[in-house]
Amino acid sequence: MSAVPTQPAELKKKPVSFSNILLGAGLNMCEVTTLGQPLEVTKTTMAAHRDLNFLQAIKHVWSRGGVFGFYQGLIPWAWIEASTKGAVLLFVSAEGEYQFKRMGLGNFGAGIMGGVSGGVAQAYLTMGFCTCMKTVEITKHKSAGTAKPQSSWSAFKEIYAREGIRGINKGVNAVAIRQMTNWGSRFGFSRLVEEGIRKFTGKTNSDEKLSAVEKIFASAVGGGLSAWNQPIEVIRVEMQSKKEDPNRPKNLTVGSAFKYIYKSSGLKGLYRGVTPRIGLGVWQTVFMVGFGDMARDLVARLTSQSPTAAH
Template sequence: MEQSTHENRQLVSALLSGAIAGLSVDLALFPLDTIKTRLQSQFGFINSGGLKQLYRGLGSAMIVSAPNAAAFFSVYEASKRMTIDHLKEPIVSNMVSASLAETAACLIRVPVEVIKQRTQASKVSSGIILKEALREEKLIGLYRGFLSTISRDVPFALIQLPLWEELKSIWCRLTGQPLEAWESCVCGSISGLTAALITNPIDVAKTRIMLAKKDNKYGRVNFLSVIRIIWKESGLRGLYSGATPRITFITIGGAVYLGGYDFSRKLIDHLLIAS
């Protein structure tokens, strides 16, 4: 009974802390995400909106932000508990857990990501974009770019989460003290920066696929083919289009998201135990 209560408390803590972390990142850094999307758009930065209305598409992002982050961290924490005894090595457990968590989160995130990015790169509302997508491609159209998103986000999570956990562990060993909130933020920032640099070409391909109509050259092929097209058309510069705002977003976001998660979880754990 006591173990069951403890596990339930951990689940509630992960859900609430993840939701808080996700909302905090999206509210604070949404303009950088908009700039990144417009820089990566095949229509060009200015034609996609330039620096105007940088919070366009925020509504659709907010709908999924809390449940997406809550799903991610609850699956991540649950998977770590279930796999650590079988996989022995903590880093392997963290990698497996990160992959499962990211896959679960993508099931929630991708449809809203499609609407959000099309809204960011256009001059019409999210509602009109949603109706158009459903009329032209039905529900399956809202999962355009799902495989490319998984192909970007699972490797991203495989790098970011284990690196974050390892950096925190190293920091604790060096100081001999439990981590402070700002120290967890620094570890989250470094791990996010590293993962963002490595996965940016996949992110560009994912954006092109999500913005494409079904008869567009980017809408008819998989993400590897899109990467080849971009490489042929504009080389490394094309594959790292939007890299500056994206890497800035994720570097700051890693601090807010992962550091904020740790801080919120400690606070919520304390409140749950006290109650």
């Protein structure tokens, strides 16, 4: 009797590999250093200064340093975040998606749950203090006088000395809610669009690969649609903001921040910054989902290992 494995090969658990870590870090570093950070700065500015429209926010950012104003918080916080969160997302989401498929979920359901798992892991393992410090850098007061502005590291040390770990991780629960809904939506919507493309093009066999254009289109739609959760992003910014606001309640929670924003700015205030957020969602997801397969092949050739993630 021949020894034939009873478990299908495609359900075999994939090991952690160095190439998976390299892929996640490389994709995120590229994304944030190009359009990612300018869109992040604009989005955060609009969420913190809810009286500004898109063009006014751009002018405000420009007044804080010209072109370099759009890269506030890039070094070191966005780079630290980018070099760590991608690996966490790609590994945890791929592992999660695999486990949920084993439980019987289809591509759409497993994609959502894998994204949710990766998003929560991102928030608590890597993104808490980085997101907080980026927001501090973008929203802190900058005088037009000759006084030298406080450096990022000085601000970090000051907050840590005054408030400890909680201070530099302020708003982490909002970050977790944002990330789990972000990536659950992105992966889920992307998988749903991919399935629609397969039916339209006749590529019903899972072994048939989508073209680069089809993959990127599905990723862009998933990224854009994930901006539905903008209210939690505005809440996150309010909790982490260093904007001088005497009316803001002390020690904000997710609930109290929601009440304050709604009371002061209405429903419209909860969706401030949604336009650059959609652009950021598309840009991030094209990198993390659309370019993932292409980058995976390149990294596999460089390291002789195959990345865990199929995203």
